[in-house]
Amino acid sequence: MESMVMELAKQAKMATADSGNTSELVDSIKPVLQDMLSNLFKAADSLNASCEASRQNLTTCPQLTEDTLFHPPHFNGNWETLRNKHRSCREEVPLLKAEADHCSTMRDNLLETEEAALETFRSLNIFNSPQECQIASSTSAEDYYKRMYDHFDAQSAQWWTAYEHLDQVVKNLTAWNCSKPTNAYYIKVGQCQRMQLELEETACDVYSRTNESCAALGSCQNARWQFYSEVVASNAQSLSALQDEYRATRRIQCLLEAFAADDVDQKLEECIQKRYSTSAVNSTCLENFGIHQKPTYVTPKVCGGIEAILSPADKNFRASEYDARNIEAGPCLAPCCSDGEPFFQFNMIPNTWVPWHQYFWGTESMGMYVNWEDAKRACELATSVRCWGILDQWCDGGSEEQPFHLIGAGPTLKRSSQGTCIYEMGLGSPVHMTTFTTTVPIYDCTWEVNVSRSDEGRQKVWKTYHVPHQGWDERYRFSGCSPEGGGGQCQQEGAPNGIRLLVSRENHPVGEGVCCDEVTNEVVSERPVACNGFKDEYKKHAGKDVPGEKHIKPRASEPVGTWEEARKWCLKHGAGCVGIFDERCDGAGYALVTNITVGDLGDSEDGSCLYEKLAEQ
Numbered sequence: 001m002e003s004m005v006m007e008l009a010k011q012a013k014m015a016t017a018d019s020g021n022t023s024e025l026v027d028s029i030k031p032v033l034q035d036m037l038s039n040l041f042k043a044a045d046s047l048n049a050s051c052e053a054s055r056q057n058l059t060t061c062p063q064l065t066e067d068t069l070f071h072p073p074h075f076n077g078n079w080e081t082l083r084n085k086h087r088s089c090r091e092e093v094p095l096l097k098a099e100a101d102h103c104s105t106m107r108d109n110l111l112e113t114e115e116a117a118l119e120t121f122r123s124l125n126i127f128n129s130p131q132e133c134q135i136a137s138s139t140s141a142e143d144y145y146k147r148m149y150d151h152f153d154a155q156s157a158q159w160w161t162a163y164e165h166l167d168q169v170v171k172n173l174t175a176w177n178c179s180k181p182t183n184a185y186y187i188k189v190g191q192c193q194r195m196q197l198e199l200e201e202t203a204c205d206v207y208s209r210t211n212e213s214c215a216a217l218g219s220c221q222n223a224r225w226q227f228y229s230e231v232v233a234s235n236a237q238s239l240s241a242l243q244d245e246y247r248a249t250r251r252i253q254c255l256l257e258a259f260a261a262d263d264v265d266q267k268l269e270e271c272i273q274k275r276y277s278t279s280a281v282n283s284t285c286l287e288n289f290g291i292h293q294k295p296t297y298v299t300p301k302v303c304g305g306i307e308a309i310l311s312p313a314d315k316n317f318r319a320s321e322y323d324a325r326n327i328e329a330g331p332c333l334a335p336c337c338s339d340g341e342p343f344f345q346f347n348m349i350p351n352t353w354v355p356w357h358q359y360f361w362g363t364e365s366m367g368m369y370v371n372w373e374d375a376k377r378a379c380e381l382a383t384s385v386r387c388w389g390i391l392d393q394w395c396d397g398g399s400e401e402q403p404f405h406l407i408g409a410g411p412t413l414k415r416s417s418q419g420t421c422i423y424e425m426g427l428g429s430p431v432h433m434t435t436f437t438t439t440v441p442i443y444d445c446t447w448e449v450n451v452s453r454s455d456e457g458r459q460k461v462w463k464t465y466h467v468p469h470q471g472w473d474e475r476y477r478f479s480g481c482s483p484e485g486g487g488g489q490c491q492q493e494g495a496p497n498g499i500r501l502l503v504s505r506e507n508h509p510v511g512e513g514v515c516c517d518e519v520t521n522e523v524v525s526e527r528p529v530a531c532n533g534f535k536d537e538y539k540k541h542a543g544k545d546v547p548g549e550k551h552i553k554p555r556a557s558e559p560v561g562t563w564e565e566a567r568k569w570c571l572k573h574g575a576g577c578v579g580i581f582d583e584r585c586d587g588a589g590y591a592l593v594t595n596i597t598v599g600d601l602g603d604s605e606d607g608s609c610l611y612e613k614l615a616e617q
Helices: 001-018 025-057 079-123 138-154 158-177 179-215 217-258 264-273 315-322 370-387 488-492 563-573
Strands: 344-349 387-392 404-408 421-427 445-453 463-470 479-481 499-503 509-514 521-531 534-542 581-583 589-594 609-615
Touching: 025 217, 079 179, 079 589, 138 158, 179 479, 217 264, 344 370, 370 387, 370 404, 370 421, 421 479, 445 509, 445 589, 463 509, 479 509, 479 521, 488 499, 499 521, 521 563, 563 581, 563 589
Parallel strands: none
Antiparallel strands: 344 421, 387 404, 387 421, 445 463, 445 521, 479 499, 499 509, 521 534, 534 609, 581 589, 581 609
């Protein structure tokens, strides 16, 4: 632009020589030049403001101190409260167990006494049969009955004594009902296990949060400094261009003044030779860039190691947390437990059932659970001494109407004709909890999971995952980070902790989110879209009727009043539900249909229709 101005000066000089009058030209240009200068100053101020904003942003990173702790929101850092609750609970267990065992011993002794008293009583009711007495005539028969009468008459006192003794034994036995102390013992054990689990899960959470936060130390400051540096570099180039434009504008102003002077040639020459300072077009923020230092950060002492409690993943956790405190704790069940703990696994035995009197009732819910995870956990806590396994009435998952039942030790297995199945609990291989699940794969479902990212809106779907080979009652969340997979690229981009992981209910990684920095992910929605070989898609067959005996009996826990409800439960039933029947094909009500093919359908006079569930290809 400077060369253009110089050329303009030469042309103005020649124009003056030709006509000698440039006042109109000068007057028309002056306001334009003033506006140009005003816009230049505004642009410089804007550059300074954006630079200052990025500089101020350096101070917005979380401020940590040496005493900063990375605790979950629900935990105030008081480990002793959790420990004391657990210890106090465990101290009550021996007395409750002694009471339950004493009751069982007394009842066993009374059962033996009852058996002996019953045998004695039965012996007093025995008289030889006519065949043994060789009765052959009516006279002999009369004699037989007389001797029987005399025999029982002579023993009547002894008989009544034995009867009253047996009656008293039965009354005593009835008084020794051990269900209450036994249930109290197992309820207390369950409470203690939950307190233990609360302690261990809190420790796992604290270690996870601490490790992730400490690994990311400085990442915020580094990212802010990098952004600040890039803004400064870009704005410096823009400011340099503005300064060039300022010099050119000032030179044009000088030329205009020269045109009005008496000695135009001399003034024009002075303008051509003059050099202009650009100090008026400045940015304090850009000029001070060299003064500012890259932000520092404090490393909390906890990043050097948590002293308050060992991680459940540490092989010495049990010794330090329980053995050293004389606490009789159960096996660690928290998500981050170390190797070597005796976890259980469940093996399905199809078409099998056990009588109700062999159920295990010794839990808070009397051994009945709607949710598989709750049933599994209860059986594990009871151990195989008390809980042999779990019964599923229809082998289709628990419900309010047909919950899972725990099975007591030593059951008698029977063949089922209605599809009942049981799950035998056995000791599993000692493996890491984060890669091991005791859940039996009752379902093989594909889930559709929609997730968002915080910088684009928490409810706006950013990415959709289709996760195969999952259970029916899955839940998904983002938990933890990993350097594997896309984590390597994230580390190259300045996120040392890698990439965020989408995990299932059992903490299995099933997908990747954004890099582990200030941006987070959140699950917006989740639903199964296919299960056990069938899709959540239907083909309509109009004018078809389905007889009532082919309708699946509705359950209170599985309402089918709406189309969405009917689709959900039909998908859950797998091959047991071939489709959805609408009696008038008007959406007013539905019934699930089983054990029939489309070819077997009859024609409908009421305009009913069947929606056939489609199989996966």
